[in-house]
Amino acid sequence: MSQPSARLYRGRVADQIVDDLRGQILSGAVPDGARLPSERELAAQYDVSAPTIREAVRVLTAMGLLSTRNGSRTTVTASGDTLLAISIASVVQFEKVTAADVFGLLGALNAYAVEQAVERASDEDIADLRAAAERAAEVGDAESSAAALLHFFVTLSAISHNPLLAALCRFITQIQLGLALELAGETGEEWGRVPRSLTKARMDIVEAVARRDGPAAVQLIREYHAKAVKRVQSSPGAKRIRETDPGLAGLLSSWLGANVGLSNGPDRRNQP
Numbered sequence: 001m002s003q004p005s006a007r008l009y010r011g012r013v014a015d016q017i018v019d020d021l022r023g024q025i026l027s028g029a030v031p032d033g034a035r036l037p038s039e040r041e042l043a044a045q046y047d048v049s050a051p052t053i054r055e056a057v058r059v060l061t062a063m064g065l066l067s068t069r070n071g072s073r074t075t076v077t078a079s080g081d082t083l084l085a086i087s088i089a090s091v092v093q094f095e096k097v098t099a100a101d102v103f104g105l106l107g108a109l110n111a112y113a114v115e116q117a118v119e120r121a122s123d124e125d126i127a128d129l130r131a132a133a134e135r136a137a138e139v140g141d142a143e144s145s146a147a148a149l150l151h152f153f154v155t156l157s158a159i160s161h162n163p164l165l166a167a168l169c170r171f172i173t174q175i176q177l178g179l180a181l182e183l184a185g186e187t188g189e190e191w192g193r194v195p196r197s198l199t200k201a202r203m204d205i206v207e208a209v210a211r212r213d214g215p216a217a218v219q220l221i222r223e224y225h226a227k228a229v230k231r232v233q234s235s236p237g238a239k240r241i242r243e244t245d246p247g248l249a250g251l252l253s254s255w256l257g258a259n260v261g262l263s264n265g266p267d268r269r270n271q272p
Contacts, residue, residue, distance in 0.1 A: 013046075013048055013052055014052050014055040014056045014059070015056075015059075017042075017046055017048070017052065017053070017056040018056045018059045018060060020046075021036075021056065021060060021065075022060065022063070022065060025060075025065050025076055025078045026078065030076055031076065032076050032077065032078050032079055033075060033076060033077075034075065034076045035073040035074070035075050035076075036057075036066070036073060036074045036075070036076070038073065039053050039054065039057075057074055061074075063086070064077065064078070064082050064083060064086040065077065065078045065083075080163075080167060081167055081170065081171065084167050084168070084171060085171050088168075088171060088172075099179055102172060102175055102176065103176060103225075103229045103232070105172060106169070106172040106173060106175075106176055106225065107221075107222060107225040107226070107229070109157075109165065109168055109169050109172060110153065110156070110157075110169065110221050110225060111218050111221050111222055111225075112160075112165060113156055113157045113160045113162075113165055113166075113169055114156060114160075114205065114208075114209060114214075114217045114218055114220075114221045115214050115217065115218055116160035116161070116162055116165065117129075117156060117159045117160045117209050117217070118208075118209050118212050118213065118214040118217050119212075119214070120159070120160060120161045121159040121160075121161075121209060122159075125158075125159035126159070126206070126209055126210050128155055128159070129152070129155050129156060129159060129206050129209065130203075130206045130210075132148075132151050132152040132155040132156075133152055133199075133202045133203050133205075133206050135148050135151065135152075136148040136149055136151070136152045136199070136202060137196060137199040137202075137203075142181055143181070145196075146177045146178075146180070146181055149173075149177060150173055150174065150177055152202060153169060153173045154166075154169070154170050154173065156169075156205075157169035157170065157173075159209075176228075176229075176232070179232065180231075180232045198224060198227060198228065201220065201223070201224045201227070202224065204220050205217060205220045205221055205224065208220055
């Protein structure tokens with residue numbers, strides 16, 4: 001770890017330490033998995049008290065950049081997917097984004113991903129996508145079906161060879177599948193059979209990519225997405241929630257809190 005990048009000025013010293021460490025982590029100067037110096041060493045480096053260092057570490061931990069365990073050194077946990085997930089989840093919860101908004105974004109992202117895949121995917125990439133589609137057709141129970149579907153769409157976004165697009169698709173797809181499982185509730189076993197009903201649609205997408213037929217692939221993915229969203233929104237759980245929360249925002253916020261580590265605190269946007 002390098003020395004502080006700038007002299008600390010009077011004011012919120014802990015905030016300045018947060019900014020400095022955050023910059024070192026995001027620049028790669030302190031890589032993912034690296035251990036931070038001890039609290040005493042950091043205090044000496046920044047010429048501050050131990051409580052100030054503890055405050056800065058707490059903030060960076062809440063950001064998802066650090067992980068602190070009892071009895072061991074604080075380590076950097078700044079993977080791209082984790083940072084993206086926390087950032088998107090924060091916006092979703094703070095802005096009260098609805099499930100419909102999330103589903104709409106996923107449809108647009110998948111359409112762009114398949115368009116890019118048509119142009120950039122290698123024959124080996126397409127073989128991987130076909131294998132993922134075949135795997136999704138074989139599983140039966142809800143959780144294994146969700147995992148297979150996630151693998152299919154993660155593979156589709158990966159063969160676009162656009163890292164940012166792939167990361168966005170991975171996270172938003174996890175949200176959609178997570179919500180689908182939550183809404184299925186006791187009918188989860190029945191939901192597990194739903195992906196099989198769309199097996200041909202997924203294979204049609206694969207074949208369109210293999211033919212390098214961009215317009216057909218985009219149209220097929222849009223049709224698939226519309227059918228999938230319709231099934232989610234028509235589930236018994238969605239019907240019950242729709243009476244009080246048309247956008248399923250409450251369930252979405254709850255799922256994010258459980259799976260991304262964000263608490264569902266009160267909305268303070270209009271509070272002083």
